Amino acid sequence: MISDRLDDKIALITGATSGIGLATAKLFAAQGARVYITGRTLHALKTAQDEIGGNVTCIQADSTLIADLDHVFERIKTEAGRIDVLYANAGGGTLLPLGQITEQQVDDTFGLNVKALIFTVQKALPLLVSGSSVILAGSSASIAGTAAFSVYAASKAAVRNLARSWILDLKGTGIRVNVLSPGPVHTPALLAYAGDDPAHQQGMLDHLGTLVPMGRVGEADEIAKAALFLGSDDSSFVNGAEIFADGGMAQV
Incomplete structure (x- = not known):
């Protein structure tokens, strides 16, 4: 991989203390960016900082809290x-089938995946410059039916339309907005759906792998490489797109 693709760039990754966010922070820092990451707990931030190494600044923040975003x-x-x-x-997001969906689940899921995302981007606007790249976290779940996952899937479908609409709002600014939509990825967040039993976790990964044309779930660093493309000047004419990094899952 070509090094220094983000040389001298300032990057912010929210929710980057584990999984895809952490993998992306590592890669961005290795590619020359000065990286800021956020996370809810100081312990998780310290652990992430140790893993990333140099070129990273950690800020404790909850993206659902406007005051925290202002501080960031x-x-x-x-x-x-x-x-x-x-x-x-x-x-x-959490799993609940129709008939068991609660107001709390809807509020929490849309609060984090939609409301927090909206205000993260809106409050960043004064700092974005011509040539800046905004990457929104989507999901392949947004275009496919998933049992017990409808609220999460709907929230990610909303993210897709935000990108389409925002590129019209930002026309002429030189700021690009794209959606990066992973399929199932081997992360702590995914494993948590199967509980603490390693056998159950592996069983879930094996099952999900059968749904992916490539025959396996993804790894966090594979999604990070797609984020690097969207964040770098290599994607300078990519705008309003949804990039699926899902092993082909969304295409069949």
């Missing part, structure tokens, strides 16, 4: 003055 962007404004790559990666 004020600090970046003071220290760096701009953002070249924004990866709104923070997100999540």
Whole structure:
């Protein structure tokens, strides 16, 4: 892989203390970016900082809290003055079938995956410059029916339309917005759906692998490489797109 593809760029990745966010932070830092990451707990941030090594600044923040977002962007404004790559990666969801969906689940899922994402990007706008790349965390679940996962899937479908609409709002600014939609990826968040039993976790991974044309689930660093493409100047004419990094799952 060509090195220094993000040389001298300022990048912010939200929710980057594990999984895809952490893998992307590692890769961005290795490619020359000055990386800011957010996470909810100091312990997780410290662990992530140790894994990433140099060229990273950790900020404790919950993306669902407006005051925390204000703190994040004020600090970046003071220290760096701009953002070249924004990866709104923070997100999540829970499993509940129709008939058991609760108001709390809807509020929590849309609060994190949609509301927090909207205000993350909106509050970043004063720091984004011509040539900046905004990457929104999507999911292959947004275009396929998934049992007991409808609220999460719907929230990610909303993210897809935000990108389509925002490129019209941002026309003429030189700011690009794209969606990166992974399929099932071997991360702590995915394993948590199967509980703590390693056998159950492996069984889930094996089952999900049968649904993917490539015959396996993805790895976090594979999604990070797709994020690198979207964040770098290599994708300078890619705008409003949804990039599926899912082993072909969304195409069949």
